Amino acid sequence: MTRMTRRGALRILALTASSGLALAAGTATAQEDPVTIGYAVARTGANATGAGITTIPNYELWVRDVNEAGGLTMPDGSQRMIEVIEYDDRSSNEDLVRAIERLASQDEVDLILPPWGTGSNLAAAPLFARFGYPQLAATSVTDMAPQFADRWDRSFWMLGGGHDYASGLVDVLKGALDAGTINNQVAVVSVADGFGIDLIKAARPAFEEAGFELVYDETYPLGTSDFAAILSEAQSSGADSFVAFSYPPGSFGMTKTAQSMGYNPAVFYVGVGGAFPVYPDIANGQPDGVMAVGGVNADSPEIQDYFERHTEFVGQPPDSWASAITYASLEMLEQAIERVGLDKEALSEELASGTFDTIIGEVQLENNQLRDLWWVGQWQDGAFRAVGPADKDGAVAPVIPKPDW
Amino acid sequence: MTRLLLPLAGLVVLAALPGFVSEYGLGLMIGAVTYVTLASAWALFSGYTRYISLATVAFYGTGAYVVAVLNEVLPYPLVLLVAALIGGAMALVVGLSTLRLAGVYFVIFTFGLSELVRQLITWYEVNVTGTLGRYIFLDISARGIYWQMLALAAVTIGLTAWIHRRPLGLALRVVGDDETVAAHSGINLARTKLIAFVLSSVILTLAGAIVSPRWVYVEPSIVFNPTVSFLTVIMALLGGANRLVGPALGAVPLFLTFEWLSANFPDTYSIFMGLLFIGVVFALPEGVLAGVDRLRARKLRAAA
């Protein structure tokens, strides 16, 4: 489907739905213009995989959900349909910058949704600031979020920093170490990319402080497709815990290689991709015990309902990390609009100070950041469940050692 | 005199345009002028010598990365100077080691050069500095970037025109036709190719440095985007790489076409680019300008 036909279809949808509504609610609403929402996300290039799993499906799902319910509710109670304008940033920051300029100054959209990824969100941040749009960066992991929130006061950072995830993991492993289920040796590999480096930098001191010893600590380049050498080194290192701060191709590749080698450490942790819905397939139907970044409260009815809607709309369940956060950020936007309307300044203030009811529970931002997040999850009984922070409502106890493949 | 006046007047008009367009219009103009610069700088070396370089982004990305590393340490003009020096030094090393070889080895080497540079920078950052991902918080407006890039484009085309009328230009054309004849006519092959390659690379590096403040966040995997190299080649070839304004004439329409495609047919973008490449090689091996010339010549002959 091309963008043109999708836009056309949405417009038709908007018209029919709002005329149906007019019958029920009276006369004024039928005349309302739709709210235009634009976004530039990677359809092609290196970021397309991540955007295709986490960002685009949730944007489309949310737009459908809102329009099916009659549109966005305005403070005066009227409803306006959403019309979407979408561009491909081709995974290039130059194209992204231009696309946002186009959305803001050419298409003059009412709201802009952020792109996928840490780097893209940073490239977009000055433009959101210049044009005054609030930016709900739901797929951006950065330890510098507090500084960015200061610099651009309408930017909101929803996914924590590398430091959070690293210390969250160390906390979980520390529990196992104290319980005597694992030794104090850890083999860790990290992808040579902003994400991997942030995590490993934070993890090294955290591990040491908790009494662990990093017996194997290597970085591998983005694009590595063969992990046999790395995993055999990790296996012979004697560590009970294997930790990979990896991206999806690496997470998948290492899982498969570990299975074929019969490498069964007590803790097997992978980075991004471990919480993807395809992971159980990648792991040959044996994902149980594998830990990864993220997690959801799998027992919460709101999350279960969200998973069902997502599966029905997209054809597969969402990933269990940033997808729910992305959807929740859109719910925040929706509720903020209902309270203060489309004025960008009022909207930003409401997002910063208000309390919102979302699929991940009640949300209130602290200093423009979402801090109430899951740092570690684990596959248990075929579902990816949050295990850390252990004191957060909905956390389950980690299974260590991991059952053999 | 008019030969100089017309381009100057055009330049003034182009420089004044940002006052009359939207932000997006300005963004488009920055993109177009950037590719004009890249394609022209590429052609400065590859157009005449026919040594096809697939490494544009190795230099372009290096320029951006230098700014990312130094933007908080040095004043901006000095950062640009350092970027130019680093780009030149890199070109010198690459040129000295590969330009003595047959053209095909040069192509293969440049084919992987940006990937190599990306890995080396990544490795260095990971193992030595321990930071990956850098920020560019420079207070340079989109207009400022546009004017700088426009100036660089003008300098590039002007430099090409000047070189064309100097012994170096003649030497480059001879090298492109027949290196053996060139050598036996007294042309120092290595030096001729090296000078042109370094000049071209310095401009490519500067282009990356100038445009980088628009990206804010820079990471090796972001700045070394191979598509930039490929687009540059196809733009220069389409217009005619051995003509002065050929690369510019190829760059502007292609850039706008790709912009339109990415907005409307993001999925088929790469198919279109491939077909265009093949089409140019088969139908217009010397570029559109030469094709127009041929057509005109045929008409003249038919008329006579």
Place this chain on the structure above:
Amino acid sequence: MTDLIVDNARKDFGGLRAVNDVSFTLGSGEIAGLLGPNGSGKTTLINLISGALPPSAGRIALGSVQLSGRRPDLIARAGVARTFQLVRTLPSLTLIENVMITAVFGSSSHWGSAARRVAEEALATVGLADRANAAAADLTYIDQKRLELARAIAAEPKVLLLDEWLAGLNPTELQEGIELIRSLTRSGISILMVEHIMDAVRALCPRVLVMNSGRLIADEATGAALSDPAVIAAYLGEDEDA
């Protein structure tokens, strides 16, 4: 003063010795033929002198200037110009540009109008003056040969190496060509010409060097050489059309 001195020049290709310790001296303003059957090493010797190939051993010099071991462009600048067995013109350049390059990059390093003048004179010498701005790609074979010679002349060389420059010409063109070369010797250029056309050698060269299997087997007056039994034996070993 500017004799071309070849002293025990040798070239090995793997196990094959293509030029085997060849020595001779070509005096200033002298013209000599370089004869020998195919594969006897004539073109290789030309390549050694012009620097296309580095000699494996021996020394080549122009007067006091050492040539052997230097790059071809430096040898060209020292005053050695050459043509090629298979004619090589530059198709994307005009005639005048084709010729100008040696004036610009050769020993005299002209530029601008000076280079143009030298090139125009050279084109006039070979009879191509009226087509100076045509594209070289459109020339006939004989005109390409002329152009190549003009390029060599415009270098204002001390030594000119001609590799079968007269081959492939018809009788009229051959006569013109012989006159052309003769006019060059009058201007004081030393010429070493590889040639199979014996009439031309007799007409132009008082002296010939004869090679066989990489060796110089004769270096004598043309009349004597053509009746030298060793030379005849070398040629008879070849096919008729050699």
Place this chain on the structure above:
Amino acid sequence: MLTTLILGLVLGGTYALLALGLTLQYGIARIMNLAYGELTLIAAFVVVAAFQAAGIPPLAALIAVVPAGYALGWVLYTVMMRPLVARSESRGRLEIDSILATFGLLFLIQGVLLVSFGANFTSISYLDRGVNVFGVSVALNRLIAFGICVVAAGALIWALARTRWGLVMRAVALTPGSAPLVGIDVNRVARQGFALGTALAAAGGVSVAMYQTFSATGGVVFTMKALVIVIMGGVGNVAGALIAGLALGLIETFVSTTIDPGLTMAATFLIFLIVLLWRPQGLFGRG
């Protein structure tokens, strides 16, 4: 150390298989094919699709994919490369033209793959249980991939060295100019060489599909490695490509385990550069 050796050899097997096809295309058909890795990927995606949709095991798919690769190569040469060969007077011109044309082909195939299979990383689980080789656990699919390489390379080396067909191939590779003098149809031989090279690319794709994770945009890496191996082994030199391919696999694994996994590409390039500067004709000379 033994682990490094075995893993390196197995990885090198796939590299060698990829390089064999490229060296045939460049050595015999004189086409520098930058879309080579994409041809490999077509085969890999087809194998994965067949496995996922119809449960056809990759080894069975091999029987269909390799001849299909030959046919595709035949068509590509006839439609696309032959006109370029016909119009180019010099080898240099053909090289540049073929580089640019196949560069376009690269994008074309990549685009088609993206549209048909998406941008996701793809992999399948097929025979990935470990097998003990001299005390080192190696996945069975890797061993099979290595086996495919050994069989294909062995057959090719034998055919080139011992058959009349091989003699003709070698004659064209060495002296394309004089081959017609002895009654060889250079065009036909070049087309065969190109098609055979594509068939080998397809075989390489099958072995990639069996044990690697790949995506539609990853073909360039295969091309790059194959190119380096071809230059190392000597253009058109089949035995050279085999040895150089295995050597590159060993070197990469060695660098990855003992120096730094982040420097494998740099090591590849360093070797490439050293070979170019030291022996441009390749370590083992032209085929």
